[in-house]
Amino acid sequence: SMDTIPRFGTETPHEAKLAELMDNIDAWGLNIFDVHNYSQSHSLTSVMYTIFKKRNLIETFRISPQKLINYLVTLESHYLDVPYHCSIHAADVTQAIHVLLLIPSFENTFTDLEILAALFAAAIHDVDHPGVTNQYLINSDNELALMYNDTSVLENHSLAVAFKLLQNEDCDFIENLSDEQRKILRQISIDMVLATDMSKHGAIMQTIQSFHQSLKAKQCKDSNSNSSTNDSLVLTEQKERVQLLREMLHCADLSNPTKHLSIYTQWVDRIMDEFHYQGDRERSAGMPISPMCNRRTADIEMAQIGFIQAIVEPLWQMWAQLVYPHCQQMLDNIDSNRQWYEYQISNRSSRNNTSDKTTSQSHDSKEQDKLKG
Numbered sequence: 001s002m003d004t005i006p007r008f009g010t011e012t013p014h015e016a017k018l019a020e021l022m023d024n025i026d027a028w029g030l031n032i033f034d035v036h037n038y039s040q041s042h043s044l045t046s047v048m049y050t051i052f053k054k055r056n057l058i059e060t061f062r063i064s065p066q067k068l069i070n071y072l073v074t075l076e077s078h079y080l081d082v083p084y085h086c087s088i089h090a091a092d093v094t095q096a097i098h099v100l101l102l103i104p105s106f107e108n109t110f111t112d113l114e115i116l117a118a119l120f121a122a123a124i125h126d127v128d129h130p131g132v133t134n135q136y137l138i139n140s141d142n143e144l145a146l147m148y149n150d151t152s153v154l155e156n157h158s159l160a161v162a163f164k165l166l167q168n169e170d171c172d173f174i175e176n177l178s179d180e181q182r183k184i185l186r187q188i189s190i191d192m193v194l195a196t197d198m199s200k201h202g203a204i205m206q207t208i209q210s211f212h213q214s215l216k217a218k219q220c221k222d223s224n225s226n227s228s229t230n231d232s233l234v235l236t237e238q239k240e241r242v243q244l245l246r247e248m249l250h251c252a253d254l255s256n257p258t259k260h261l262s263i264y265t266q267w268v269d270r271i272m273d274e275f276h277y278q279g280d281r282e283r284s285a286g287m288p289i290s291p292m293c294n295r296r297t298a299d300i301e302m303a304q305i306g307f308i309q310a311i312v313e314p315l316w317q318m319w320a321q322l323v324y325p326h327c328q329q330m331l332d333n334i335d336s337n338r339q340w341y342e343y344q345i346s347n348r349s350s351r352n353n354t355s356d357k358t359t360s361q362s363h364d365s366k367e368q369d370k371l372k373g
């Protein structure tokens with residue numbers, strides 16, 4: 001019954017603190033690491049449950065709260081304990097897409113079923129990720145590459161695992177959806193998760209410009225409505241709405257540099273841990289070491305500047321243009337974060353010009369004092 005379900009889906013001695021954090025569930029600045037700590041490492045379960053309740057999806061789709069919790073806890077337990085692609089990343093991407101769906105431009109754009117599918121796709125998109133890239137699985141003749149014929153191996157695997165878990169009677173929280181609704185949910189989730197494969201990034205960037213221009217042209221400019229609904233994007237075709245959701249999940253998956261520096265640098269540490277561990281395995285197996293995976297030659301700052309300039313900033317600029325002015329904060333964070341990494345590099349080179357090679361902060365300040373004389 002309802003009274004046995006905790007407020008945020010999981011039992012925690014820190015419910016008051018979690019409540020305070022969840023007040024920011026609609027904000028880009030939510031600290032997902034704090035949510036993970038205060039939810040007893042159930043950030044994915046508590047974030048998804050809170051969003052489902054806030055969006056009234058439990059009533060709309062007659063979802064059994066207990067079955068939803070059962071599914072979320074089981075899904076969360078199938079994320080592996082890897083540095084980056086763990087359940088905190090899934091919670092982070094899920095909360096990000098929830099915030100993007102709140103942008104006024106999308107006030108009248110998506111159906112409840114499409115919103116359910118988008119949140120579900122975000123929550124499942126990296127489940128059972130082993131902490132290595134598709135290329136590594138292919139190069140090491142991994143059974144997953146054999147299973148999926150080297151094609152979007154990780155993304156296909158996460159989808160299969162997530163839907164397998166739904167077959168468990170106790171976890172089937174979509175039991176009351178019609179067959180047609182289940183079919184649409186499955187279709188949209190598959191489309192969105194497969195689009196998170198970075199090998200599809202180029203294709204998304206190719207079409208995004210012309211697609212958004214056509215949307216802007218159709219944007220309803222109903223003169224007598226107030227400003228907020230004035231810019232809402234109305235898309236008549238489900239195909240177009242799914243294309244927008246595909247881009248949205250890709251943006252959420254590439255959102256680390258759009259967050260506050262203190263959050264962003266934690267994701268950088270985690271992804272570099274994961275890449276360097278893969279590089280260690282490639283080195284000891286005599287394989288070529290993948291880009292950004294060699295801890296002995298790593299230039300973490302340069303890798304982030306390259307990642308921002310080549311991938312993250314161009315994508316988010318396209319997205320921000322479509323929903324102007326609602327994503328300016330993301331663009332501002334990208335810019336200040338890139339500048340911070342550029343400063344680290346310039347600071348590094350001036351440090352190298354001093355006599356010793358030590359790079360400790362205290363050394364620098366002593367050096368500065370000497371210079372002041």
Ligand SMILES: COc1ccc(C2=NN(C3CCN(c4nc(N)nc5ccccc45)CC3)C(=O)[C@@H]3CC=CC[C@H]23)cc1OC
Pocket residue numbers: 196198253254256257267268271291292303304306307308310311
């Ligand atoms: C926080 O910091 C990161 C977070 C996630 C990722 C992620 N990176 N990637 C790829 C991205 C493109 N890469 C580049 N390769 C090559 N040869 N050259 C490049 C030159 C400039 C930029 C990138 C590349 C390969 C890895 C994923 O596939 C992950 C899974 C899905 C989404 C993003 C993830 C990287 C981060 O910092 C580098």
Ligand SMILES: [Mg+2]
Pocket residue numbers: 125126154196197
């Ligand atoms: Mg992925």
Ligand SMILES: [Zn+2]
Pocket residue numbers: 089093125126196253
């Ligand atoms: Zn991801």
